[in-house]
Structure formats: C-alpha cells, structure tokens
Amino acid sequence: MPASNAKAIEKARSLACDAVILDLEDAVAPSEKDSARSRVVGAVQAGGFGYRQVVVRINGLDTPWGAADIAALADVQPDAILAPKVSTADDVRRYDALMAPFPARTHLWIMIETARSIFRIEEIADAASNTRLAAFVMGTNDICKETNARMTNGRAALLPQLSLSVSAARMAGLAIMDGVYNDLQDAAGLEEECCQGLEFGFDGKTLIHPSQIAIANEAFSPTAAEIEFARLVITEFARPENASVGVLRVDGKMVERLHLQQCERLVAITEILTRNAQEAAMPGRQV
Template identity: 55%
Template sequence: MDKNLRPRRSALYLPASNAKAIAKARTLPCDMVILDLEDAVAPDMKDEARDAAIAAVHEGGFGDREVAIRANGLDTPWGAADLAAIAGSHADAVLVPKVDGPDDIVAYQDALGSAPPAMQLWAMIETCASVANLPAIAAMAGSTRLSLWIMGTNDLAKEMRAQLTPCRTPFLPFLSMAVAAARSQGIAILDGVCNEFRDLDVFEAEARQGLMFGFEGKTLIHPAQIEPCNTVFSPSEAELAWAHAVIAAFELPENAGKGVIKVEGKMTELLHLEQAQRLVAVAAGIGATG
C-alpha cells in the first residue's frame, strides 16, 4: 500500500521490554505499533529492550500494522547501538527523538546507511529548537528517508515550562505550523499523546482537535484509546457519501474538462475532487486493514 494513503489513525507506543504488551499488540486494532526504547525504558534495561524489540520485529505477526522502533538519541550512550541494530531489522521505520534541526536528520540518515531502502525515518517534533526549524527539517524529506513526524507535546511542554491542559492552548500555533510544514514537503504527521486514558471523553475531544488541525492520526499510550481514535480519524458515512458523489459527478461526460461544477447544489472544484479521491482511498485502506 502507498505509505501516503495507508491508514495511520492510531499509533500505539509500547515499552519494548514488555513482552506481554507486544504480544497483545499483535491482536489490537491499531494501525501502527511503536516499540519504544527511549522514554518507556529505564537505563539499566536499554540493552535488553533493544534485543527484545529486534526479536519481536523478526518474529513478525503484526499483520498490516506498520511497526517502528523508537531509538534513543545519538547523543545518548545507547543511540548508536540502537540505530545499528534497527538498521539490520525488518522494522518499517525508526523513530528518532528530540530532533532540533536538519543536521540531526543528516546524522540519523548516515547512521542508517546499511538499512534497506524501504526503511523510513520518522522524527519526533518535541523541542523548542525544532519548532523554530520546522521548514528546514521538512525540506530534508527530499534527500533522506524522512517521511513522518510525530508531535511530542509532553517533552515540548517540559522544555517550554508550559501547562499541558486539555485545550492545549499554548501549543496550538505550533501544531498548525508543524502540519503546514509537513504538508509542504509531503511528510505524514501524527498528533502527540493524550495523557488521559481513563476519561475517554477527554481523549476524544483532543483527538477531534487533532483532526481539525489536519493530523492523519494520533499517538497513544493505552489500548483503551485505540477505538475512539480510529473512530475520530476514520471518514464518516456522510463524508464518504459526499466524496463518492463528487467523484461520480466529475466522471459524467457533460463535466469532462471542467474545473468547477455543482454537486448537490454546491460549487465543487478540482481540488475537492482530489480530496474526495484521497478520502475514498484511505477508507479503502481502513477496510483492508480492519
């Protein structure tokens, strides 16, 4: 499946050191699994977690889910070993933390020199420096493996000394800036985690906020968040009906070559046709993957 069209509604973080959680993830309806070697793993467990992540990827069983491994940064004692191990694995992607600027992308690209061409480089946008360098980081997609960003709102809040409330007011400008920068270079982008996994109404509200901003999906910290996340980021019946109507209308012989037509009384342009075609393609991918 084209990675730009495949569903990426829900990306579940799992500590790579937790074998039971990884086994369960193979049965969960998330679109993506991120085996974490960084924040979720204590320093004395880093080597063990790395081995477990590589073994889990080699074992497979994740079906159509994309599987990424989040490495420790190259500025840590474990980063170089993480990248070397991941490069030799069958992971779909490596997720790297705390990218500040384009030089960091170059360093990770070099560290993945022996990796298969299909292995993607995903980057966390979670530092004040990264927010200041969004266009420059995005531009690296043209010459590297960089293909996806994930917002790291917890780390960004810590660095900014800002309050991370349900409305996320301090971060709204950065969310929109990141989406715009990513879209300018064809980079996919996922919203950050919601720390509330008991009150799913709070989670759903934050997910809908992310959808409004244009994110493909959201990163998750608990399996309970998967179902509401998939619901929010899946096209509704009404949206799909409209998309099919737009596509059908532009296919009519009398509309051949037209840039603007009326569909159900609404002015509809070719840009709406492109949006409709993408929506239908993503919906088809969701159906294929469950």
C-alpha cells in the first residue's frame, strides 16, 4: 500500500490478507517522503489492522530517508521492517544494528531484488542466525530491470533466482514471499503464477491491488482434500503401534515421517487461516 495514500491505508485494515506492507519506498515520490513517513507512523500507532501483520517497507540506507524511516518507526513497533535492495550479509547486519531500539517482536524482512543478492543468497540467509532477519520478499521487477530479463508467462528467465532464493530461505528457516504480478486485468495469469509459486515452495505472494487477494488466497490455501489427508497421516503415525514405524501406507500412498512433518505444517497453516477468518468475521476485533 502506498504510504502516501490515506485511503489505501484505511482500506488495508479490512482486506482479507495476512500482511499489509505500507510502502515508503517505490510507491512514494521524493517530495512526499517526509509526509508519508508521518502518515505511516500514525497509522501503525493507531492500529486497527487486526490479525494482519503490519510491515513497513522503508527507503534504503543509501538514500536521504532510510535512516530517518527506521528511527521514526522505533516507537510505534510494526511487526516488521522491510528493507529494499539488500545485496550482502553486511547489509542485513547494518539494518539489524539500526533496529536495536525496536522490541524483539519486530522482525527484519528484506527484498531480494539485485543481481548481487542472488550470488550471495547463502550468506544473506545465514545472517539470520544472529540478526532479526525473518523473511525474504522477491523483487522480481527489479531483478528483471538489473539483468535486462523479460517478464514472460512462466517466468523462464527468473526460475534460477526463484529456486535459489527458496532453497536459501528454507536452509535458514526463513519465510519467503513471491514477487508481484503486474497485469491487473489478467486473472488467469495471476492464478497460474500463484500456482507456480506454490510449487516452488513460496509461503505466499506479494500483491499490488486488492482485486488480486482472493486468487492468491485460494491458490496458497490448502484444499479440503489436502487437509483431510494430512489429518489422516497425523492420526496414523500417532497410533501406539506405529510409534517406531518409519513408513506407512495411508489411503493407498506410501508415507514417510518426512511427509508427517509436511502434514503437520499444513494443518498448522490451516488452523491459523481458520482463526484469522473467524477474527475477521467478528465485529469490534480490529485492534
């Protein structure tokens, strides 16, 4: 959401999304940076976003506004700060050091959107071991800009970058969000790209318009059949007679304990989504 747009920020409080990114960077003109920062500070302080994580994308530290953005947000404590154009582990540590005044609950998310970041993705992910780093967000438009790649259906030119980033995130225990889909009129294309992101292992997708939310939610939410099978696997492995068994046949499929872990994660996601939906349906719970 552009931080310079008060109506967009207000609308974000009622959207069926898991996180709201209030953008002080690309979506805000230089002449409006200071006023947008003040608006974001007021919005985060006022609250009202309910279960949605509130993330603020700040300006880079190589700009006149980045350090001031971080300093202004320390007192209002968003759920996360999203740092743009991070290219090295040292960049992660610089942002982390400036976030020292923030409470421990405020995480650091970073944009993976430079060519250099792809070649240093392992060291960047490893920086999570001693910093607030908690998530990657793919900046696919900026990667294309830097490499002169073309954003086509199927994203052939970006497949190596996407795959490497997901692998690095999983290695370090980080969440990772896929990049945006630019064509607001192409619902079928958005659905296809969401499904591709799910197949790659992304946790979700960043979006540029509320009209895209329903498609992304459906694509990244477990299906009823997946939930039923996951619960069945958990039940079968929980039986006393299967306590020392490494592999079972469940509903005609061979299932190992590594699949049990995947099923437990799927059920945990389902329970979170259910709680969020219930909260969204309850009036007066926007805190």
